Amino acid sequence: MLQQVITSIVTLFLASIVVFVGVRLLPGDPALVLAGETADPAVVAAIREQFGLNQPIWIQYFNYVGQALQGNFGVSTRDRIPVAEILLQRLPITLELAGLAILVGVLIGLTAGIVSAVKRGSFADYAANVFGLIGLSVPHFWLGMLAILFFAINLQILPASGYVAFTEDPAENLRRMILPALVLGTGLSAVLMRQTRAALLGQLSADYVRTARSKGVSRSREVKHALRNSLTTVVTVLGLQLGALIGGAIITEQIFVIPGFGKLIIDAVSARNYPVLQGAVLVAVTGYVLVNLAVDIAYAYLNPRMRLAGGAR
Amino acid sequence: MSVLAVEHLRVEFGTENGPVIAVKDVSFKLEKGEILSLVGESGCGKSTVAMSIPRLLGDSNVTLGGSVRLNGVDLSAFSEKRMQAVRGKEISVVFQEPMTSLNPAYTVGSQISEVLLRHEGLSRRAALARAVELLELVGIPDAQRRIAAFPHELSGGMRQRVMIAIAVACDPLVLIADEPTTALDVTIQAGVLDIFRRLRDNLGTSIVLITHDLGVVADIADRVAIMYAGRIVEMAPTVAIFAAPTHPYTRGLLGALPSRAVMQTDGRRRLTDIPGLVPSPSTDPDECQFAPRCASASGACTAARPAADLVAVGHSVSCYHPAVGAML
Numbered sequence: 001m002l003q004q005v006i007t008s009i010v011t012l013f014l015a016s017i018v019v020f021v022g023v024r025l026l027p028g029d030p031a032l033v034l035a036g037e038t039a040d041p042a043v044v045a046a047i048r049e050q051f052g053l054n055q056p057i058w059i060q061y062f063n064y065v066g067q068a069l070q071g072n073f074g075v076s077t078r079d080r081i082p083v084a085e086i087l088l089q090r091l092p093i094t095l096e097l098a099g100l101a102i103l104v105g106v107l108i109g110l111t112a113g114i115v116s117a118v119k120r121g122s123f124a125d126y127a128a129n130v131f132g133l134i135g136l137s138v139p140h141f142w143l144g145m146l147a148i149l150f151f152a153i154n155l156q157i158l159p160a161s162g163y164v165a166f167t168e169d170p171a172e173n174l175r176r177m178i179l180p181a182l183v184l185g186t187g188l189s190a191v192l193m194r195q196t197r198a199a200l201l202g203q204l205s206a207d208y209v210r211t212a213r214s215k216g217v218s219r220s221r222e223v224k225h226a227l228r229n230s231l232t233t234v235v236t237v238l239g240l241q242l243g244a245l246i247g248g249a250i251i252t253e254q255i256f257v258i259p260g261f262g263k264l265i266i267d268a269v270s271a272r273n274y275p276v277l278q279g280a281v282l283v284a285v286t287g288y289v290l291v292n293l294a295v296d297i298a299y300a301y302l303n304p305r306m307r308l309a310g311g312a313r
Numbered sequence: 314m315s316v317l318a319v320e321h322l323r324v325e326f327g328t329e330n331g332p333v334i335a336v337k338d339v340s341f342k343l344e345k346g347e348i349l350s351l352v353g354e355s356g357c358g359k360s361t362v363a364m365s366i367p368r369l370l371g372d373s374n375v376t377l378g379g380s381v382r383l384n385g386v387d388l389s390a391f392s393e394k395r396m397q398a399v400r401g402k403e404i405s406v407v408f409q410e411p412m413t414s415l416n417p418a419y420t421v422g423s424q425i426s427e428v429l430l431r432h433e434g435l436s437r438r439a440a441l442a443r444a445v446e447l448l449e450l451v452g453i454p455d456a457q458r459r460i461a462a463f464p465h466e467l468s469g470g471m472r473q474r475v476m477i478a479i480a481v482a483c484d485p486l487v488l489i490a491d492e493p494t495t496a497l498d499v500t501i502q503a504g505v506l507d508i509f510r511r512l513r514d515n516l517g518t519s520i521v522l523i524t525h526d527l528g529v530v531a532d533i534a535d536r537v538a539i540m541y542a543g544r545i546v547e548m549a550p551t552v553a554i555f556a557a558p559t560h561p562y563t564r565g566l567l568g569a570l571p572s573r574a575v576m577q578t579d580g581r582r583r584l585t586d587i588p589g590l591v592p593s594p595s596t597d598p599d600e601c602q603f604a605p606r607c608a609s610a611s612g613a614c615t616a617a618r619p620a621a622d623l624v625a626v627g628h629s630v631s632c633y634h635p636a637v638g639a640m641l
C-alpha cells in the first residue's frame with residue numbers, strides 16, 4: 001500500500017511540472033492579455049512584476065507549488081477573484097456530474113454485463129452486445145445532441161441546458177443533471193458491460209464454480225462466486241476509464257452549458273487565464289491520481305493474493 | 314436395493330472439432346458402505362462419469378444418456394432445483410484439481426460453511442465451528458487458525474483436504490472422490506484413506522474412488538471397475554482383479570510381465586503403460602476398441618463389440634478371449 005502512495009505522490013509531482021510548463025507553452029502573453037492589446041509597455045512590465053512573470057520559470061514553479069500546497073492558487077487574471085474560491089465553487093458541480101455518470105455507468109454496465117454473461121446467447125445478451133457496440137462508438141457530443149433533440153425538443157420532458165445548484169433546489173438540480181449524466185455515463189457503461197461480460201464468462205467456467213455447484217447452491221450463488229473474482233477486472237477497467245470520463249465531462253459540460261470544471265478550463269484557455277487554468281488542471285490531475293489510488297486499494301481488497309503481496313496483513 | 318445404480322450412462326460433448334463421446338456405455342451398482350474403485354488410463358472418461366452422476370456437467374453442449382438412480386429414485390427425471398438439494402448432501406464430489414477447485418476470493422472457512430449453511434440449517438457461527446472440526450478431521454494442523462486462510466496460503470495437499478472436508482461435511486450417502494490422494498504424500502494419503510474408511514464404517518457411506526494408484530485400490534476398495542475408452546471392460550471384487558485378471562487390458566494395466574515391475578521409486582504401485590494409442594473418442598464403432606493394442610485379438614474382436622460376461626460370481630468381463638488363471 002505504501003508503494004502505491006509513493007507512486008501517487010511522484011506522479012503528482014511530475015504532473016504538476018508538466019501542467020506548469022505546458023500552460024506556459026500556450027501561445028500568447030498573459031501580461032499582454034491582462035493589460036489589453038494597446039497597453040503602455042510600462043503597464044505590461046508592472047503586471048509582469050506583480051504576477052512574478054519575469055522570474056525564471058523554476059522559481060515561478062516552486063513559488064507556485066509552495067503557495068498551492070497552502071491552498072493559494074493565486075488570483076484570476078480576469079477578475080482578481082482568488083482561484084481557490086473559483087475552484088471550490090466549480091468543483092462540486094463536476095464532481096456531481098462525474099459521480100452521477102459513474103453511478104449510471106456502473107449500474108447499467110454491471111447489470112447488463114452480468115445479465116448477458118449469465119443468459120449467454122439469449123435475446124438480452126444480444127441486445128446488451130448491440131448496446132455495448134453502439135455505446136462504445138458514439139462520441140459524447142453526438143449523443144448529447146441526440147439526447148437534447150429527443151428529450152428536450154421532441155418530448156419536452158427534460159431541459160436542454162442550464163444548471164441549478166443542488167443546495168438551491170435538489171429536485172430541479174437532479175432533473176437537469178439526468179441527461180448530462182446519461183450522456184457521460186453511456187460510454188463508461190458500454191465499456192463496463194463488455195468487460196464485465198468477458199470477465200464473468202471466464203470465471204463462470206472456472207473449477208471453483210463447479211465446486212460451488214457440487215455443494216448444491218443456487219445458480220445465483222454460483223454467479224456470486226464468479227462475480228467476486230470478476231470484480232477486480234471491473235474495478236481496474238473503471239480506473240482506466242476515468243481519464244476518458246474527465247475528457248468526456250469537459251465536452252458534456254460544454255453541450256449542456258454546465259458551469260463545472262470543464263467549462264472553467266475551456267474558458268480559461270480562451271481567456272489565457274493562467275492561474276485559473278493551472279489550478280483547475282492541477283486539481284483535476286490530483287483527483288485523477290487519488291481515484292487511481294482508491295482503485296488500487298479496492299483492487300487489493302478484492303484480491304486476497306494482492307493483499308498478501310502488498311504486505312497489508 | 315443399491316444406493317447408487319448407474320445404467321447405460323452415455324456422455325457426449327459437442328465441440329468445435331465434432332462430438333467427443335467421453336462415456337459410451339457405463340453401468341454399475343454401488344451398495345451401502347461399499348467402496349468401488351474406478352481405474353483406467355488418462356482420458357478413458359473416469360472424471361466424466363464422476364461428474365455426470367450429480368449432473369455437474371451443466372453445459373448446453375453436453376448430451377447425457379442412460380439413468381442414475383439413488384436409492385431407486387431416478388435422478389435423470391429431477392429438476393435442476395431438486396438436484397441442488399441432492400448435491401453436497403446426498404451425493405458429493407472431491408474434484409481432481411485441488412489447485413483450482415477452491416474459490417481464491419473466499420476463506421477456507423466460508424467455503425466449508427457454505428455447504429453446511431445450505432443443507433444443515435446451521436447458524437453461521439455453528440457452521441464455522443463445525444468447519445474447524447472438519448479441518449481437524451482431515452488432518453489439517455492448527456485448524457482454528459487455518460479457517461481464516463485463503464486458498465493461496467495453503468499447499469496443494471492442504472487444499473485437497475479442504476475439498477475433502479467440504480465433500481464429507483454433510484455425511485453424504487455417496488461420495489465420489491476423483492484422485493483424492495494424488496497431491497498428497499504417503500502419510501497424509503494414509504490419513505485420507507482412513508477418513509474414507511471411517512465414513513464407510515460409521516455412517517455407511519458408499520464411495521466411488523477414482524485413482525491411478527493400485528496400492529490405494531488394494532488397500533481400500535471392495536470392488537474394482539476397469540475402464541477403457543468410455544466403457545467398463547472388467548469389474549470384479551478387488552481380490553479377484555489382483556489374483557485373476559481376465560481382460561487383456563486389465564492384465565496390461567497390472568503389468569503382465571515381471572520385468573515391468575510395478576513398484577516405483579516412491580514405493581507406490583502404479584498402472585503400467587501399455588504400448589499403443591488410446592482410440593479417438595469421436596466415434597463408437599461396433600468392435601472391441603482395445604483390438605489394435607491387444608495381443609489376443611482375433612477376427613471376431615473387430616466384427617462386433619464383446620458384451621459383458623460373467624466369468625465368476627460378481628466378476629464380469631467384456632472380451633471374446635478372456636484369460637483364465639492367475640497372472641505370472
Ligand SMILES: Nc1ncnc2c1ncn2[C@@H]1O[C@H](COP(=O)(O)OP(=O)(O)OP(=O)(O)O)[C@@H](O)[C@H]1O
Pocket residue numbers: 326328333334335353354355356357358359360361362409594
Ligand atoms: N468439457 C469437455 N468438452 C469436451 N471434451 C471433454 C470435456 N471433458 C472431457 N472431455 C474429453 O472426454 C474424455 C474423457 O475425459 P475425462 O476427464 O473423463 O478422463 P479421465 O479418465 O478422468 O482422465 P484423467 O485420468 O486424465 O483424469 C477425454 O478425451 C477428454 O478430452
Ligand code: SF4
Pocket residue numbers: 560561562601602603604605607608609610611614619631632633634635
Ligand atoms: S475382445 Fe479381442 S481385442 Fe478385445 S480385449 Fe478381448 S481379445 Fe483383445
Ligand SMILES: [Mg+2]
Pocket residue numbers: 359360361409491
Ligand atoms: Mg480425470
